Amino acid sequence: MAATIAEAAVADPAGTGPDGTPASGRRRLRFLRGRKTVVGLGILAFFVVIAVVGPWIAPYDPDTMGDQLLQPPSGAHWFGTTQTGQDVLSQILVGTRGVLVVGFVAGILATLLSVLIGVSAGFLGGTADELLSLLSNVFLVIPGLPLIIIIASFVSDTGDLLIAAVIALTSWAWGARVLRAQTLSLRRRDYVEAARATGESTWRIIFFEVLPNLTAVIASGFVSTVIFAILSEITLAFIGVADISDWNWGTVLFWAQSNQALAQGAWWWFVPAGLCIALLGMSLALINFGIDEFVNPRLRTETGASGKVRMRVGFTPVVHASEPRASGPTASEPRASLARPPLAPGTHDKEPRP
Amino acid sequence: MKYLLQRLAFYLVTAWAAITINFLIPRMMPGDPVQALLSRFQGQLDTGAIDSLKALFGLDQHRSLWQQYTDYWAHLLDGDLGLSFTFFPTPVGEVIAQSLPWTLALVGITTLISFLLGTGIGVLTGWRRGSWMDGLLPVTTFISAIPYFWLGLIAIALFAVKWPVFPAAGGYDGSLVPAFDWPFISSALYHGALPGLTIVLSAVAGWILGMRNMMVTVSSEDYVMVAQAKGLSERRVMFGYAARNAILPNISGFALSLGFIVGGTLLVEMVFSYPGIGYQLFQAVGAKDYPLMQGVFLIITLSVLAANLLADILYMALDPRTRREA
Numbered sequence: 242m243a244a245t246i247a248e249a250a251v252a253d254p255a256g257t258g259p260d261g262t263p264a265s266g267r268r269r270l271r272f273l274r275g276r277k278t279v280v281g282l283g284i285l286a287f288f289v290v291i292a293v294v295g296p297w298i299a300p301y302d303p304d305t306m307g308d309q310l311l312q313p314p315s316g317a318h319w320f321g322t323t324q325t326g327q328d329v330l331s332q333i334l335v336g337t338r339g340v341l342v343v344g345f346v347a348g349i350l351a352t353l354l355s356v357l358i359g360v361s362a363g364f365l366g367g368t369a370d371e372l373l374s375l376l377s378n379v380f381l382v383i384p385g386l387p388l389i390i391i392i393a394s395f396v397s398d399t400g401d402l403l404i405a406a407v408i409a410l411t412s413w414a415w416g417a418r419v420l421r422a423q424t425l426s427l428r429r430r431d432y433v434e435a436a437r438a439t440g441e442s443t444w445r446i447i448f449f450e451v452l453p454n455l456t457a458v459i460a461s462g463f464v465s466t467v468i469f470a471i472l473s474e475i476t477l478a479f480i481g482v483a484d485i486s487d488w489n490w491g492t493v494l495f496w497a498q499s500n501q502a503l504a505q506g507a508w509w510w511f512v513p514a515g516l517c518i519a520l521l522g523m524s525l526a527l528i529n530f531g532i533d534e535f536v537n538p539r540l541r542t543e544t545g546a547s548g549k550v551r552m553r554v555g556f557t558p559v560v561h562a563s564e565p566r567a568s569g570p571t572a573s574e575p576r577a578s579l580a581r582p583p584l585a586p587g588t589h590d591k592e593p594r595p
Numbered sequence: 596m597k598y599l600l601q602r603l604a605f606y607l608v609t610a611w612a613a614i615t616i617n618f619l620i621p622r623m624m625p626g627d628p629v630q631a632l633l634s635r636f637q638g639q640l641d642t643g644a645i646d647s648l649k650a651l652f653g654l655d656q657h658r659s660l661w662q663q664y665t666d667y668w669a670h671l672l673d674g675d676l677g678l679s680f681t682f683f684p685t686p687v688g689e690v691i692a693q694s695l696p697w698t699l700a701l702v703g704i705t706t707l708i709s710f711l712l713g714t715g716i717g718v719l720t721g722w723r724r725g726s727w728m729d730g731l732l733p734v735t736t737f738i739s740a741i742p743y744f745w746l747g748l749i750a751i752a753l754f755a756v757k758w759p760v761f762p763a764a765g766g767y768d769g770s771l772v773p774a775f776d777w778p779f780i781s782s783a784l785y786h787g788a789l790p791g792l793t794i795v796l797s798a799v800a801g802w803i804l805g806m807r808n809m810m811v812t813v814s815s816e817d818y819v820m821v822a823q824a825k826g827l828s829e830r831r832v833m834f835g836y837a838a839r840n841a842i843l844p845n846i847s848g849f850a851l852s853l854g855f856i857v858g859g860t861l862l863v864e865m866v867f868s869y870p871g872i873g874y875q876l877f878q879a880v881g882a883k884d885y886p887l888m889q890g891v892f893l894i895i896t897l898s899v900l901a902a903n904l905l906a907d908i909l910y911m912a913l914d915p916r917t918r919r920e921a
Contacts, residue, residue: 379609384899386858387876387892388616394880394888395624472742479744480865482880494745498866503751503763511752515745522740 278531284524288517292338299331303488314509321509324500332493333513339489340471340521343405347470350409352463355416360455362417363424364447374421380414389473393482404483408470416462423458427451457536464529468522475518490514602907606900613896617889618667621652622660632680632883644678648886651677676893677886681878687890690875695894697766698871701787702860705794712795713802714845718838720803721810732807735800743859747793747866754789761789764868790867798856805848809841816840843914850906854899861895 291298301307307326314321320329362373392407393399427433428451436450452459477483478491481499485492493514497503502510633640633648640648650666658666670676676687720731738746755763768782813819814837822836823829861873868874872891879887 375605375608378605379612382606382609382854382900382903383613383616383896384854384857386854386861387895390876390880391617391888391892392620394883395620395885475742476744476862480862480877480880494748498748503748503756506752506756508752511745511748515741515748518745519737519741523737526740 275531275534277527277534281524281527281529281531284520285528288337288341288521288524291334292341295334295337299328299334301328301331303327303332303335311505311507313507320513321507323496323510324502324505324507329493329510329513332488333490333517336488336490336493336514337517339401339487340474340491343401343408343474343489344467344471346402346405347408347412347474348463348467350406351413351466351470352416352459354409354413355420355462355466356452356455356459358413359417359420360424360447360451363421364428364443364451366428370421373417377414377417377421380411381418383411385411386473386476389477390480390482393477399482399484401487404474404477405470408473409466412466412469412473416459416466419458419462420455423455424451427454457532461529461532464525464532468525471518471521471525490517598911599908602904606904610897610900613900614668614671614893617893618664621885621889622663632885636680636683639684640678644684647675648677651675651886651889671893676890679879679887679890680884681875681882681887687886690887691872691890691894694870694872694875695898697869698860698864698873699898701791701794701864701869701871702857704787705791705798705860706856708791709795709798709802710849713799714806714838714842716799717803717806717845718810718833718841721807721841722814722833722837724811731803735803738796739800739804741797742862743793743797744862744866746797747790747863750789750793751866762786763789766870787869790863790869793863793867794856794860797859801852802845802849805845806841809844810837813837813841843910846906846910846913850903850910853902853906857895857899 305327307322307328309318309322310326311324312318312322318328318330320333322328323332358373358377362370362377388411389407392410393404396403396407433446433450436446441450474483475489475491475494478485478489479494479498481495483489483491485495491514494511497507497510497514502508633645647670650663650670674688676691679685679687679690682690716731751763754761762785766783766786767779768786819832819837822832827835860871861876863869864871864873865877872895875887876891878884879891
């Protein structure tokens with residue numbers, strides 16, 4: 242899924258503002274006016290608030306065992322209790338912090354790595370580009386999850402930050418690849434040539450001419466990496482590689498699985514955690530669609546917040562008016578595809594070479 | 596040919612990188628978990644096994660890193676991956692050889708089904724935008740946000756516990772002896788149905804979205820309009836002109852997402868206790884069985900590389916542009 246989003250983002254060469262002007266205030270506002278972005282940011286904000294205050298508002302101590310064993314949801318225990326009488330709601334509330342911390346730390350680290358490697362490869366060209374591209378392609382092909390599992394299980398002290406670092410180390414490659422392609426298309430633009438002609442140093446060109454125009458791609462890559470990191474971290478906790486004494490949603494699922502919650506029909510033990518994961522993942526995906534629409538005018542709907550699309554009939558791509566529904570703001574997501582050119586990620590040789 | 600050679604060289608470099616990473620991981624980590632295992636199994640190991648474990652995990656402090664590296668390669672090329680501690684004293688190679696066919700069958704069949712299903716649905720939804728089928732898209736987006744293993748848990752809760760139509764665990768009926776006869780194969784298919792269904796459900800979403808997006812892009816191309824203007828039947832335009840060109844990026848996109856799919860399959864196997872390589876990895880992680888873990892990682896990586904090479908060859912057969920330089 243992460244790949245699709247990143248692809249959609251890179252698909253738009255014009256999106257990074259060929260004129261090189263930073264986004265004006267009006268455009269920023271428009272970014273916030275998109276329905277998908279607002280819904281996505283709203284859900285994300287909700288989880289961030291829970292991550293901050295979760296341990297305080299949790300009605301019970303998630304570790305304390307009670308005498309109500311394996312009870313379905315009730316007034317006293319909204320999400321029911323576990324086999325040892327622990328409160329599932331409290332476990333989820335307390336666990337939100339770990340999920341978000343790992344997701345965002347890994348996202349930041351991986352984004353830094355991908356900017357460093359991707360932009361240098363695209364801008365420097367030549368042998369440096371060949372080597373850095375090779376490096377990122379190698380990391381792209383090696384299956385990430387097994388590698389994360391191996392590294393994490395060799396480390397004795399698997400705290401949140403360490404897990405985040407391991408995830409970052411294995412998930413930067415896609416972003417680097419996308420950024421390299423974008424940088425390649427930017428470095429021959431007139432304004433970069435002009436900056437070079439006026440004698441600006443390479444680093445100044447990279448930081449002040451190229452990077453600002455990559456903001457949207459970087460942001461989109463960051464959000465995708467956060468989604469991937471959250472899923473990986475929950476997976477690690479679920480299979481028992483990460484430290485199971487720290488609560489996160491994966492730990493809840495780990496205990497549910499190892500205590501045979503399924504066979505006992507205790508659906509309340511594993512359903513809330515999974516729905517939280519899906520909800521958080523969806524909110525991040527929505528933000529990414531919002532970023533895509535922001536950078537690519539063709540994806541934007543003129544009526545903005547109302548979300549309605551006028552359609553044209555013919556052979557040309559037609560967007561069906563997707564009525565915004567409470568359940569599915571994603572309905573209009575495939576619009577992002579309209580501007581996506583035939584992108585062949587498998588054939589590295591077709592990318593423009595300097 | 597040049598294209599193929601380039602790809603081949605790239606996969607060789609990647610394989611070398613993966614093996615080297617595998618070599619470095621245990622040597623860079625603090626502490627010596629394998630040494631602890633060795634002392635636990637003291638007396639049960641013969642000297643050959645101890646030697647190979649020492650070479651694989653770098654326990655021999657007297658040898659330089661380079662010597663360790665050549666030792667490591669020598670053992671690998673011998674097919675020696677050390678002894679598994681979970682299935683003591685079975686060699687890791689044997690454990691993997693037993694479980695690999697299960698995973699290959701599961702991944703192969705589910706990938707084929709989800710490719711055909713997803714591409715078919717994607718072609719139709721991409722061609723008939725605005726029909727009721729657009730309603731599928733938000734559903735697929737939601738499903739692709741759900742982790743594979745959680746979908747597996749739900750599948751077990753519904754179809755193995757609430758309505759016990761499928762078995763919740765295992766790869767075949769325990770009373771049967773694995774053989775190529777009908778009772779065993781039907782039992783294997785019956786046990787594989789639920790894990791397979793889970794993987795197809797998760798994987799098909801990506802195919803549908805990717806294929807639909809490509810169809811939308813391609814159907815605005817001039818050659819599609821020309822084909823339509825020539826009065827060709829809609830079927831012919833849809834499959835012969837639009838879908839044919841839209842499918843290429845979908846194939847190369849698949850090659851890149853293969854690692855992701857394999858990771859998901861491993862998790863589904865863990866949830867269903869399916870006797871494949873993912874479940875072995877799960878048991879190895881639980882038992883801190885480092886030789887088995889590393890062997891599994893190596894085999895998974897090499898298989899993914901092989902599959903990528905296959906996808907490249909397929910791509911080359913389908914896309915004449917890659918053959919032009921030859």
